Amino acid sequence: MEVIRGGITAPKGFLANGVCCGIKKSKDDLALLVSEVPAIAVAAFTQNKVKAAPVIISQRHIKNSVFRGIIVNSGNANCCNGPGGIKDAELMSLAAAKELGALKEEILVASTGVIGRPLQVKLITAAIPFLVEGVNKEGGSRFAKAVMTTDKFQKEVAAKILIGGSSVLIGGVAKGAGMICPDMATMLSFITTDAAINKAALRSAFKDAVGKSxxxxxVDGATSTNDTVFMLANGLAGNKEIYKNSPSYAKFSKALEYVMSELAKMIVLDGEGATKLVRITVKNAKTDNDAKDIASSIADDALFKTSIYGEDPNWGRIAAAVGFSGADVNADKLDIYIGNKKVMSNGAGVNIDKKALEGIYKKKEIDIKIDLKLGNGSARILTCDLTHEYIDINSGYTT
Known part of the structure; x- marks a missing residue:
């Protein structure tokens, strides 16, 4: 696998653009991704029971067999707007479809921003002809910029693999900095590939990669109303079609996991106010679900996250989060590591130089490892610290 420059327009046949339609005062806020030929698509949506209108519409459209594009606005979530919000999301797909000569069901929709404000859909529909006219191969970065909200930087990744002599590219863009937790949060991601791949194989590789990324x-344990990951595959690479039992399936899956994992890491690094990246690894739990529950319990614990920010290696907070995770735990078998230093062994604290631990907490990337010694379950979660800036950003977000 080769990491290459670019994002969603790196694979053959994908064009994009981003413009300012006026939802935001001066920043780009409307984006479009187009496949020059009909593509297949798979998606993952938020688990929040309060779903935004574009999620509801895209859940309907994803049942279609082919797709031409994805339209996205930022600055307004189009959520909790009743039947009017559903109509506005439909209008977005219809207006884009009309300009592209496609059916509205061939257009997927996403929105991100403030909840509960009516969407100024007329601004969007008025800008769509200009948006479509400007799509091009270099438009991936404008797309990435236009979908940002509180993000500090654009998130783009692309990779290339060889399958039977054909170059297959996978590209991706993501946005997200807050309201991020497992099972999707205010995070949108758009993945493209020019691979020729069977839809069942694509769905399987996609599901595995989403789970691992x-x-x-x-970031803060909050699950959003709008989270979505879309993936389009248009087959223009010309490779022999990939099936789940194909020799090339593993190579494709590994590259897809890389692209998604890099985007996920960027989201954590860009966590609102974040200054540190934390990797939490749990092993030898009774089950994988137990391991994930423990990792999530630590990652979402405000006391742990503030101790990371304060560079205070208070491992007792880690032990407490393991204990209240709800997973099966035998405290007398529990080992905890901060970096390469064991701080708890079989449920008891280890006498260790505090300055050595403080040195680990001063790093920009910190590893926390938990060994339950109960089974074969394992999980890993990325998180970040919780800072004063996070409060500043979110205490005044709607203004």
Whole structure:
């Protein structure tokens, strides 16, 4: 696998653009991704029971067999707007479809921003002809910029693999900095590939990659109403079609997991106010679900996250979060590591130089490892610290 420059327009046949339609005062806020030929698509949506209108519409459209594009607005979530919000999301797909000569069901929709404000859909529909006219191969970065909200930087990744002599590219864009936790949160991601791949194989590879990337990160433990990951595959690479039992399936899956994992890592690094990246690894739990529950319990614990920010290696907070996770735990078998230093062995604290631990906490990336010694279950979650800036950003977000 080769990491290459670019994002969603790196694979053959994908064009994009981003413009300012006026939802935001001066920043780009409307984006479009187009496949020049009909593509297949798979998606993962938020688990929040209060779903935004674009999620509801896209859940309907994803049942279609082919797709031409994805339209996205930022600055307004189009959520909790009743039947009017559903109509506005439908209008977005219809207006884009009309300009592209496609059916509305061939257009997927996403929105991100403030909840509960009516969407100024007329601004969007008025800008769509200009948006469509400007799609091009270099438009991936404008797309990435236009979908941002509180993000500090654009998130783009692309990779290339060889399958039977054909170059197959996978590209991705993501946005997200807050309301991020496992099972999707205010995070949108768009993945493209020019691979020729069977839809069942694509769905399988996609599901595995989402589970190991976007569903294994946490910024603040809050699950959004709008989270979505879309993936389009148009087959223009010309490779022999990939099936789940194909020799090339593993190579494709590994590259897809890389792209998604890099985007997920960027989201955590860009966590609102974040200054540190934390990797939490749990092993030898009774089950994988137990391991994930423990990792999530630590990652979402405000006391742990503030201790990371304060560079205070208070491992007792880690032990407490393991204990209240709800998973099966035998405290007398529990081992905890901070970096390469064991701080708890078989449920008892280890006498260790505090300055050595403080040195680990001063790093920009910190590893926390938990060994339950109960089974073969394992999980890993990425998270970040909780800072004063996070409070500043979110205490005044709607203004």
């Amino acid at each position: 976007f569903n294994s990160i946490s």
